[in-house]
Amino acid sequence: MRALLRMVKVETRLFLRDSATVIFGVLFPTGLLLGLGAIPALREPSPGTGGLRDIDVWAPTALVFGMVMIAVQHVPAVVATYRERGILRRLSTTPAPPGRVLLAQMIVAFASVVVSATLMILLAWAVLDIAPPERPLEFAVAFVVGYAALLGIGMVSAAVVRTSSAANQVGTLLFVALMFFGGAFLPRVVMPDVLREVGEFIPPGLQALTEAWSAEAGELTSTTGGQPFWPQIAVMAVVAVTTSAVAAELFRWE
Numbered sequence: 631m632r633a634l635l636r637m638v639k640v641e642t643r644l645f646l647r648d649s650a651t652v653i654f655g656v657l658f659p660t661g662l663l664l665g666l667g668a669i670p671a672l673r674e675p676s677p678g679t680g681g682l683r684d685i686d687v688w689a690p691t692a693l694v695f696g697m698v699m700i701a702v703q704h705v706p707a708v709v710a711t712y713r714e715r716g717i718l719r720r721l722s723t724t725p726a727p728p729g730r731v732l733l734a735q736m737i738v739a740f741a742s743v744v745v746s747a748t749l750m751i752l753l754a755w756a757v758l759d760i761a762p763p764e765r766p767l768e769f770a771v772a773f774v775v776g777y778a779a780l781l782g783i784g785m786v787s788a789a790v791v792r793t794s795s796a797a798n799q800v801g802t803l804l805f806v807a808l809m810f811f812g813g814a815f816l817p818r819v820v821m822p823d824v825l826r827e828v829g830e831f832i833p834p835g836l837q838a839l840t841e842a843w844s845a846e847a848g849e850l851t852s853t854t855g856g857q858p859f860w861p862q863i864a865v866m867a868v869v870a871v872t873t874s875a876v877a878a879e880l881f882r883w884e
Contacts, residue, residue, distance in 0.1 A: 637734035645738050648704075655700045656742050660750040663692040667758040687847045689750075689760050690840045691814050694776075696746040697834050698808050701780035703801035705739050706788035710797035719884040736781065743777055761844070769842035772863060776834030779866040780808070782873030783833060789880040812836050831865045838862040 646652060663685070666672055672684040709732065712718050718731070754760040763769035787804060791797045809815050813829035813836050821829075830837040840847050841859050 634730055634734060637730055638737050641731075641734045641738040642741075644708075645742065651700070651704045651742075655696050655704055656746045656749070658699075659692045659694075659696045659746055660753050662695065663689060663750060663754055663760075664757060666692075667754075673758070682844075682846055685758055686760055686844065687840075689754055690836060690843050690847075693747055693750055693839065694812070694814050694834055694836055695809070696750075697743050697773075697777050698780060698805055698812075698814075700739050700743050700746075701777060702784040702787065702804040702808065703798070705735060705781065705784045706791065706801055707794055707797040708735055709785075709788040710791050711794040713882075713884060714793050716884070739781070740777065747773065763843040764845060765842045768859065769839065772835055772838040772842050772859075772866075775863050775866045775870065776839065778870035779833035779835070779873070782870045782877065783808075785877035786873050786880065789877045789882070808832060808834075830862055833866060833869055835862050835866045838866070 666688065667685050672688075675681045675683055709718075712731065751762050755762055783804065784801075787797065787800050791800055811825070811828055812832040812834070813821055813826060826837075838859055
């Protein structure tokens with residue numbers, strides 16, 4: 631346990647030195663939401679959103695930017711860098727197994743998305759008067775399971791790429807694909823029904839996060855009839871378990 635804690639401290643220092651990841655993975659969701667909140671029109675109730683403000687509907691979307699960036703871009707790039715530089719191979723010959731490094735990296739990455747979400751929710755409440763999630767327990771479940779699904783996808787990428795350059799390229803493609811098909815690049819209320827329906831089952835499960843945050847916003851952004859909350863969570867859990875198993879099978883230390 632002490633060795634793991636030391637590794638977590640080291641990985642935390644390395645994470646904080648990566649200014650790009652801190653800015654875009656941790657701070658960007660809050661900055662994006664506050665920036666949009668500075669637009670007066672987005673703070674006014676809209677008939678097209680059932681009386682909700684556009685900024686209220688869009689808040690969960692801002693949240694997933696950091697989740698996706700950390701899981702499918704940052705983590706695979708770090709693992710690929712460690713493999714490329716022979717760090718994982720050298721650790722395999724020491725009493726500190728390389729698997730502990732991966733665990734420490736995942737702990738730090740998860741802590742970063744929790745900090746990002748907490749910061750965004752608190753400042754959105756204080757500055758923009760966006761109420762915190764109405765169903766906090768369900769929101770926490772959707773957040774954790776959705777992030778686990780993203781991380782599983784990220785670890786599959788980390789398992790197959792061999793260089794940090796390749797990891798960055800694959801991570802960018804995954805980021806764009808997950809954000810687009812997950813319904814984060816465009817307001818879900820204006821997306822075609824087919825994309826909104828597909829997006830309900832694309833990690834991290836933006837629709838489930840939206841429903842747990844605000845029932846009214848969830849009804850507005852869902853497809854006709856929509857998918858119940860827990861089946862969406864079940865799909866995210868299946869994705870998380872399946873991708874993790876695939877990553878474990880494919881992973882090589884060097």
